[in-house]
Amino acid sequence: MMSDSRVSSVIQEWVSSYPGQPHTHSHTQTLNPTTSNMAGSTNQLTPMDMISYSQSQGLVRGGGEDRVAEQMMGMSYLPYTSPCLSNNSSAGSTNHHQSHINTQQDFSPFLLPTLRAPVTKRSISKDxxxxxxxxxxxxxxxxxxxxxxxxxxxxxxxxxxxxxxxxxxxxxxxxxxxxxxxxxxxxxxxxxxxxxxxxxxxxxxx
Amino acid sequence: MMSDSRVSSVIQEWVSSYPGQPHTHSHTQTLNPTTSNMAGSTNQLTPMDMISYSQSQGLVRGGGEDRVAEQMMGMSYLPYTSPCLSNNSSAGSTNHHQSHINTQQDFSPFLLPTLRAPVTKRSISKDxxxxxxxxxxxxxxxxxxxxxxxxxxxxxxxxxxxxxxxxxxxxxxxxxxxxxxxxxxxxxxxxxxxxxxxxxxxxxxx
DNA sequence: GCCAATTGCGCAATTC
DNA sequence: TGAATTGCGCAATTGG
CATH class of the missing domain: 1.20.5 (Single alpha-helices involved in coiled-coils or other helix-helix interfaces)
Structure with a gap:
């Protein structure tokens, strides 16, 4: 009805700003074990939050695999020891040079007895x-x-x-x-x- | 007010979520959406930016210090050539772990007469x-x-x-x-x- | 001065 | 193939 005239510009803009609502796919990530990180201390945060969260923001992807699981559980920002090791090279992400390998799947646990062998990576070389x-x-x-x-x-x-x-x-x-x-x-x-x-x-x- | 009874839970939560409106301090940067960004040309940062860069504080990680200036100007995501150089390794930031070597201390200065020697940094050493x-x-x-x-x-x-x-x-x-x-x-x-x-x-x- | 909270940035993985 | 997203960690700031 006459309501249209009441909606101001801000609303209009806002509307156009949400073309089609968040996707809400079926997220894909694997939430693999690695660093299950039970960390210990609980920490509040109602599970509810997570739900809406993952929904609206749409799939939590790649990034910190482990994190996903954590977040799904509503356990965010916890101590969370780094996946590979605590401080040395390429813990979380970073690790530029060596290669994009380790971060993601982190095969190391299985294939790499010692430390990562970034070698063998077709280097797109940061250079x-x-x-x-x-x-x-x-x-x-x-x-x-x-x-x-x-x-x-x-x-x-x-x-x-x-x-x-x-x-x-x-x-x-x-x-x-x-x-x-x-x-x-x-x-x-x-x-x-x-x-x-x-x-x-x-x-x-x- | 009297509207309380009408406001639903979501609203309640929302309200509590904004203790005191965006600060709007003396503002540091960004602050407003502006992005007016005269876009025109310019982009490219002036060497001047470099200054603020090396100066800032402890461990400069080369990251996007310069960015600050840009944003102050409301010039967002523009080309913006990297601070040190365009392609060399560990150029920008990154460098995290791998070794505190290259970024921070970056001994290379010895080899690069022209560049500044970030040395003299208080070594909080990444180690x-x-x-x-x-x-x-x-x-x-x-x-x-x-x-x-x-x-x-x-x-x-x-x-x-x-x-x-x-x-x-x-x-x-x-x-x-x-x-x-x-x-x-x-x-x-x-x-x-x-x-x-x-x-x-x-x-x-x- | 220390510490937690914010915030911008770049990276890498993933989606589209 | 490339742009768009998004989690992550780093570093600079800010507020206590």
């Missing part, structure tokens, strides 16, 4: 001009993406505030209308009573 | 157990913080949706009330007319 090129492009994409996300969040906040305002106004309006209605009803009721008593007609001017 | 300790603690804090942020965002989204729903209901309610009011008014008006015709006296109570 490679191409590598740098890719990295640079990705960095740009990342910045862009985050910028977008920030704006989206901002819009959502504004939208929420705006809706809240609107809501209050509507509530007020309802209050007015309700009161007015009560008044009229009361009047009618009296008239009716009068009419009944008098048997005649008593009307108001309103 | 230091303390360093690792700090890092680990910070990593945990970071995860925690991000988790929190995610939940906050989610709450905001839910809140917005909920408010929208509520809004629709309120609008509907207003529609009903309005109609009802019109009906009553119409009735009263008719009776009044009748009363007038009859020559009766119509007064309103109230």
């Amino acid at each position: 490679s001009a191409e590598y740098r090129m890719r990295r640079e492009r990705n960095n740009i994409a990342v910045r862009k993406s985050r910028d977008k996300a920030r704006r989206r969040i901002l819009l959502t906040q504004q939208r929420a505030m705006q809706l809240q305002e609107e809501n209050q106004k509507l509530q007020m309006r309802i209050g007015q209308l309700t009161q007015e209605l009560d008044t009229l009803k009361h009047i009618l009721s009296q008239r009716h009573q009068q009419g009944t008593e008098d048997g005649g007609a008593g009307e108001s001017t309103l | 230091s157990a303390e360093y690792r300790m700090r890092r680990e603690r910070n990593n945990i804090a970071v995860r925690k913080s991000r988790d929190k942020a995610r939940r906050r965002i989610l709450l905001t989204q839910q809140r917005a949706m909920q408010l929208q729903e509520e809004n629709q209901k309120l609008q509907m309610r207003i529609g009903q009330l309005t109609q009802e009011l019109d009906t009553l008014k119409h009735i009263l008006s008719q009776r009044h007319q009748q009363g007038t015709e009859d020559g009766g006296a119509g007064e309103s109570t109230l």
